[in-house]
Amino acid sequence: MEIGIIGLPQSGKTSVFYALTGGKATPALRPSASGQAPSVGVAKVNDPRLAVLEGIFKPTKVVFPDIRYTDLAPSSQEFGKGLVLGGQSLSVLSTVDALIHVVRVFDDATVPLIEGTINPLRDISTMELEMEFSDMIIADRRLQKIEDTLKGVRAHEKDLLLQEQELFRKIKSGLENEVPLIEMEFSAEETKNLENYQFLTAKPLLVLLNIGENQVKGVSELEERIYAEYRRQKYKIVSLCGKFEMELAQLGEDEAEEFRSAMGLVENNVDKIVRLSYELVDLISFFTIVSGEVKAWTIKRGTTALKAAGKIHSDMEQGFIRGEVVAYDDLVQCGSIPEAKKKGIVRLEGKNYVVQDGDIITFLFNV
Numbered sequence: 001m002e003i004g005i006i007g008l009p010q011s012g013k014t015s016v017f018y019a020l021t022g023g024k025a026t027p028a029l030r031p032s033a034s035g036q037a038p039s040v041g042v043a044k045v046n047d048p049r050l051a052v053l054e055g056i057f058k059p060t061k062v063v064f065p066d067i068r069y070t071d072l073a074p075s076s077q078e079f080g081k082g083l084v085l086g087g088q089s090l091s092v093l094s095t096v097d098a099l100i101h102v103v104r105v106f107d108d109a110t111v112p113l114i115e116g117t118i119n120p121l122r123d124i125s126t127m128e129l130e131m132e133f134s135d136m137i138i139a140d141r142r143l144q145k146i147e148d149t150l151k152g153v154r155a156h157e158k159d160l161l162l163q164e165q166e167l168f169r170k171i172k173s174g175l176e177n178e179v180p181l182i183e184m185e186f187s188a189e190e191t192k193n194l195e196n197y198q199f200l201t202a203k204p205l206l207v208l209l210n211i212g213e214n215q216v217k218g219v220s221e222l223e224e225r226i227y228a229e230y231r232r233q234k235y236k237i238v239s240l241c242g243k244f245e246m247e248l249a250q251l252g253e254d255e256a257e258e259f260r261s262a263m264g265l266v267e268n269n270v271d272k273i274v275r276l277s278y279e280l281v282d283l284i285s286f287f288t289i290v291s292g293e294v295k296a297w298t299i300k301r302g303t304t305a306l307k308a309a310g311k312i313h314s315d316m317e318q319g320f321i322r323g324e325v326v327a328y329d330d331l332v333q334c335g336s337i338p339e340a341k342k343k344g345i346v347r348l349e350g351k352n353y354v355v356q357d358g359d360i361i362t363f364l365f366n367v
């Protein structure tokens with residue numbers, strides 16, 4: 001699963017990227033310089049169930065689910081002049097599963113402001129307009145193509161095209177009214193058609209308020225105020241001390257925790273944001289315990305046992321016989337697999353079984 005980090009220039013995207021992925025921070029977090037490739041980093045999702053499974057199975061290794069975050073190269077556009085989302089950034093973003101939108105709240109005279117003042121709501125809508133504009137280009141292009149095709153088309157092919165034209169007109173007019181695709185209503189058939197396009201405003205999105213260390217105290221009021229005035233129902237809002245957390249990412253967990261509580265931060269917001277980004281896309285985890293390793297696997301909700309097995313290895317999918325499945329809660333109650341078997345709550349499931357979040361599965365297969 002992959003998440004793109006977006007936001008206006010100098011909002012703190014790269015700092016947030018390092019805070020989330022714990023990568024080594026480069027000393028040169030410099031103002032917009034162009035021509036750099038996007039960086040990709042990995043964050044592990046701290047699923048508390050894995051600690052419990054570790055207690056039960058005493059494995060030699062625990063493998064957490066992970067998320068890849070992409071930090072775009074700084075925008076090549078001059079400050080506040082025109083589009084932030086262009087060329088390479090756009091092609092990277094079109095392939096990600098979800099977005100984190102970093103919004104500047106921190107106050108620091110040494111970091112230039114695009115529009116002269118700190119105003120998170122304004123910045124949120126500036127960035128959203130850019131996304132809508134970029135989607136409008138996709139819609140326009142498709143509409144143009146449909147019009148061209150309609151000229152030479154036979155009668156029986158016409159209906160489908162006209163339907164599609166109506167769909168894209170609806171999208172265009174929605175975007176013109178600043179409605180993101182994620183808030184528009186589509187039929188199942190339309191949704192299927194739209195999977196062929198990579199609309200930015202159709203992607204799930206988390207708004208991340210990047211606050212300064214001196215703003216921790218007022219953060220709940222700030223979040224409430226933004227929630228009250230922000231018109232998007234589908235987008236969640238969280239906050240993070242981007243720069244501070246980037247520095248903590250270089251320390252050990254205990255030491256980081258000490259600094260956090262000294263700062264008045266009641267919870268580990270990095271972990272929280274990673275978990276929330278995992279929940280943005282409808283993903284679930286199932287677990288395997290094989291040769292001393294407890295391992296989490298990430299799948300879309302609704303995935304069958306057959307496809308889940310294929311996620312581990314294509315041989316497992318090809319030679320699939322069945323899965324031995326026990327629900328996480330059931331296993332925890334019994335305390336061990338043999339005990340669960342004795343109680344008869346380990347199920348044998350076929351290839352069409354829909355895997356549930358937290359299932360512990362042993363696949364049986366032919367090679």
Ligand SMILES: Nc1nc2c(ncn2[C@@H]2O[C@H](COP(=O)(O)OP(=O)(O)OP(=O)(O)O)[C@@H](O)[C@H]2O)c(=O)[nH]1
Pocket residue numbers: 007008009010011012013014015016029030031032033072073074075106107108111210211212213241242243244
């Ligand atoms: N005081 C303070 N400075 C911050 C904070 N977050 C980021 N900065 C500073 O703001 C500047 C820009 O941060 P970056 O993380 O590089 O921002 P960016 O959005 O990646 O910038 P571009 O990629 O150039 O668009 C850097 O000098 C950071 O140190 C913060 O929470 N507090």
Ligand SMILES: [Mg+2]
Pocket residue numbers: 013014015071072073074
């Ligand atoms: Mg950057």
